Amino acid sequence: MRHAACGCLLLAAAIGIARAQDADDAALRLADQTAEAADPGKPERRLSVEAAGAWAAPRGGGQREQGQRLSLDLAWERALAPGWRFSLADRLDLLGPDRLPGERSSVNTLKELFLTGRLGRERIVDIGRVNLRLGVAMGYNPTDYFRELAVRQVVSVDPASLRENRQGTVMLRGQQLWQGGSASLLYSPKLGSGPNPGKHAIDVGATNHRHRWLLSLSQTLATDLQPQLLLYEPGEPHSSLQLGLNLTHLLSPACVAHAEWSGGRGPDLLARSHGQPGEGDAFHSQLAAGLTCTTARKLSLTAEYERNGAALDDAGWRALRRGPLAAELAYRQVAAERQDPPTRHNLFLRAAWQDALWPRLDLSAMLRANAADDSRQLWAEARYRLDSTDLALQWQGHHGSQRSEFGALPQRQLWQLLVKHWF
Amino acid sequence: MAELSCSRIRRLVVCTLLCAGAVAASAAAPAATDAQALLAASDAIRNPGQPFSLAVSLTEYRAGKQTDANSLQVYSRADPQGGQFRTLVRFVAPARDLDKLMLKSGNELWFYDPASRASVRISPQQRLLGQAANGDVVTVNFAQAYRARLEQQEEVQDGDRQLRQCDRLALEAATPDVTYHSVQMWLDHANQRPVKARFFSESGRLLKTAFYRRYREELGVQRPTEIVIIDGLDPSLVTVMRYGEFVAREVPESWLQRDYLPRFRPE
Numbered sequence: 001m002r003h004a005a006c007g008c009l010l011l012a013a014a015i016g017i018a019r020a021q022d023a024d025d026a027a028l029r030l031a032d033q034t035a036e037a038a039d040p041g042k043p044e045r046r047l048s049v050e051a052a053g054a055w056a057a058p059r060g061g062g063q064r065e066q067g068q069r070l071s072l073d074l075a076w077e078r079a080l081a082p083g084w085r086f087s088l089a090d091r092l093d094l095l096g097p098d099r100l101p102g103e104r105s106s107v108n109t110l111k112e113l114f115l116t117g118r119l120g121r122e123r124i125v126d127i128g129r130v131n132l133r134l135g136v137a138m139g140y141n142p143t144d145y146f147r148e149l150a151v152r153q154v155v156s157v158d159p160a161s162l163r164e165n166r167q168g169t170v171m172l173r174g175q176q177l178w179q180g181g182s183a184s185l186l187y188s189p190k191l192g193s194g195p196n197p198g199k200h201a202i203d204v205g206a207t208n209h210r211h212r213w214l215l216s217l218s219q220t221l222a223t224d225l226q227p228q229l230l231l232y233e234p235g236e237p238h239s240s241l242q243l244g245l246n247l248t249h250l251l252s253p254a255c256v257a258h259a260e261w262s263g264g265r266g267p268d269l270l271a272r273s274h275g276q277p278g279e280g281d282a283f284h285s286q287l288a289a290g291l292t293c294t295t296a297r298k299l300s301l302t303a304e305y306e307r308n309g310a311a312l313d314d315a316g317w318r319a320l321r322r323g324p325l326a327a328e329l330a331y332r333q334v335a336a337e338r339q340d341p342p343t344r345h346n347l348f349l350r351a352a353w354q355d356a357l358w359p360r361l362d363l364s365a366m367l368r369a370n371a372a373d374d375s376r377q378l379w380a381e382a383r384y385r386l387d388s389t390d391l392a393l394q395w396q397g398h399h400g401s402q403r404s405e406f407g408a409l410p411q412r413q414l415w416q417l418l419v420k421h422w423f
Numbered sequence: 424m425a426e427l428s429c430s431r432i433r434r435l436v437v438c439t440l441l442c443a444g445a446v447a448a449s450a451a452a453p454a455a456t457d458a459q460a461l462l463a464a465s466d467a468i469r470n471p472g473q474p475f476s477l478a479v480s481l482t483e484y485r486a487g488k489q490t491d492a493n494s495l496q497v498y499s500r501a502d503p504q505g506g507q508f509r510t511l512v513r514f515v516a517p518a519r520d521l522d523k524l525m526l527k528s529g530n531e532l533w534f535y536d537p538a539s540r541a542s543v544r545i546s547p548q549q550r551l552l553g554q555a556a557n558g559d560v561v562t563v564n565f566a567q568a569y570r571a572r573l574e575q576q577e578e579v580q581d582g583d584r585q586l587r588q589c590d591r592l593a594l595e596a597a598t599p600d601v602t603y604h605s606v607q608m609w610l611d612h613a614n615q616r617p618v619k620a621r622f623f624s625e626s627g628r629l630l631k632t633a634f635y636r637r638y639r640e641e642l643g644v645q646r647p648t649e650i651v652i653i654d655g656l657d658p659s660l661v662t663v664m665r666y667g668e669f670v671a672r673e674v675p676e677s678w679l680q681r682d683y684l685p686r687f688r689p690e
Contacts, residue, residue, distance in 0.1 A: 020632075021580070023658030028582055028634060030484050031651040031663045037480035040494050040516040042689065046538070048519075075537065077688075085688070116686075122677050124686055133540040164539035175686070182682035218682055224531055226681070248544040250530050256546045294549045355553065359483075359490040387492075388518055422518035 045076040050420040052155070056100055057413040059398075065411075067100040069093055071155065073165075075112075083118040089131070091165055093153045101410065107153040108200040112168045122177040129207075131168035132186070134216070134230065135260050135288075136246045139348030139368065140306040140341060142262035142286030143244035145214060145232045146188070147339045149195055149206035156416070157379055157396060158366065162339070169207040180220035188212045190235075210235035224250055230262075238281040239266035255293040258304075262286045268310045269340065270320075273331040284310035286340070290348070298354040306346040311335070313344050314372045321373070321403040328403065342405055343372040360385040368406070375400025375407045392418040458571035458592050462608070464615035466566050469635075470508065471642045474500040474674040477666050478515075479560055483553050484661040491553045493517070496689060499562040500674040502528070507568060507598075509679045510561035513689060524684050525551055527561045530600035535684035542681050547602065554662050558602025559631075559652065565608070568601045569594035579609045581618045582636035582651060588612045589619075603630060617647060622655070629655030641669040 089111035114128025135141030150166035173186035192205025218228040230244030242264035263285035271280030290304030335342040400407025494516035514520040524535040589609040603622040635647035654660035
């Protein structure tokens with residue numbers, strides 16, 4: 001009996017080994033047949049074209065709205081001389097023949113146009129328009145100081161899209177690197193007095209309407225501890241230096257925590273909307289803190305708490321919504337231009353599932369929840385990746401009571417079908 | 424029971440004998456003498472001793488059909504303090520991923536997208552390359568990351584389906600920042616070339632099997648220029664990683680940090 005059991009065990013093990021051997025042989029045969037990868041060369045540009053159709057269901061019924069868009073996005077770099085490079089990034093959005101309410105027929109966004117010079121291996125200068133992106137949070141970036149008035153055409157409420165499709169700021173920047181650390185100092189001059197609504201305007205008045213400077217410093221203090229410290233001079237009356245801090249930390253092999261904080265004296269959003277920045281002059285702090293965890297099946301989940309100390313608290317938000325509509329609209333516009341939440345406490349959730357149900361299919365979803373009025377914005381995307389083309393279907397929904405943050409938006413639902421091709 | 428072909432019956436018999444041999448051999452496994460030295464020698468074969476760059480192409484298969492392909496450029500430098508490699512990976516193809524970057528320094532991973540100029544901290548579990556783990560494409564110094572024990576000598580089928588006399592090493596993670604908890608590695612007994620490896624999770628589950636093939640002279644040493652990776656759970660998932668264009672180059676320490684990512688250029 002014992003001999004029989006041993007024999008069975010040996011046979012089972014042998015079958016297992018044989019199956020593994022078969023799988024190994026099949027895999028090695030595939031490798032034998034694998035062609036050499038084509039040489040991609042050394043491309044100097046990234047060029048993409050995106051065609052989109054959008055359908056919107058307006059709040060309170062009414063006729064369905066629709067619009068079309070064709071976007072061309074180019075990023076080009078060229079070495080000019082030893083140590084010097086030229087960079088250009090531009091996006092052209094052509095809309096129509098049907099357009100959603102408020103959309104212009106075409107919008108050009110000059111994202112970047114600058115020269116970079118290397119003054120040695122670890123010293124670098126930039127001069128020109130640079131899309132400087134600061135911050136480590138996913139949904140709200142209090143230390144992304146150059147985000148104000150940067151977005152000319154919203155093509156998606158996905159934060160990644162808002163960060164990508166925006167114009168940079170004209171600046172002179174120097175950076176010094178060393179092992180485990182870096183310091184950079186930039187000066188951004190005043191070149192205009194406000195946004196230029198022209199379709200193809202370079203629009204430096206939007207990004208350079210004040211004299212500003214920023215000092216950033218990062219240094220590795222210990223393993224997995226490299227905070228980034230920022231000192232930002234907003235260059236506006238009734239505002240003092242703003243202090244910023246970015247920090248990330250690995251909690252486990254699957255989870256990363258992030259925290260982003262900015263604080264300093266300045267006017268609150270309500271005072272800005274009144275055009276009287278002296279009114280709300282006080283110390284305010286903004287915070288975004290959360291974590292992203294990834295499962296073995298390539299599903300990443302992000303939860304982020306967002307606090308904007310310069311925004312109205314629950315009582316103030318209720319009072320504003322009960323007051324004149326013009327005042328509320330002015331307040332909302334200021335918050336939107338600054339890419340700030342209009343209320344004090346907010347929640348951001350995001351799920352991204354790579355190769356979700358079959359290879360190359362990516363599913364993403366996002367929720368923004370306003371804790372003051374219980375309104376919500378939901379966004380979801382299914383994206384299928386072909387070799388050089390993406391097909392995507394996006395849905396956006398706004399839920400909430402009348403005049404709540406998201407319930408007041410004109411569209412209850414928005415669908416978008418996209419085809420994007422890279423050359 | 425399904426019908427078995429003659430070759431399959433022969434293989435079963437051979438495997439049964441091998442299995443029985445393995446049981447007998449494991450009872451008299453040699454002591455861990457110079458296992459760590461053997462592992463270090465195999466590291467020196469896989470990885471150049473100086474900072475370097477190389478081109479990597481990944482081709483992925485599922486059930487025999489190609490599902491994805493990526494081209495990368497990898498820049499590596501050994502950390503002077505720990506000896507483990509720190510790696511910067513530049514995505515070259517497909518076009519949608521051109522110039523995206525991944526920086527791996529121990530357990531610290533950053534992903535940089537040039538379109539948004541954003542650097543995002545990612546966890547070791549987050550994947551950027553389909554079936555391949557991020558740890559599969561970066562340079563790994565096994566002797567720094569694992570404690571090795573020589574289990575036995577045995578004949579194993581290599582990546583060219585030839586039987587090869589190998590030293591079988593059992594590797595246990597010595598640092599927390601490794602992609603795999605434990606590894607079984609077969610090194611050619613004659614020259615310490617890596618032949619085959621099996622990678623396991625903490626629970627002992629087989630995650631991947633790898634074959635090291637296509638040995639070519641690169642930077643003065645015969646090195647494997649192809650690794651065939653077979654998924655442990657679903658063997659129909661296969662990734663073929665090919666290496667080429669090994670170049671010894673300066674990779675300054677100051678470049679291997681988040682704040683340098685927007686500055687990185689391939690030259």
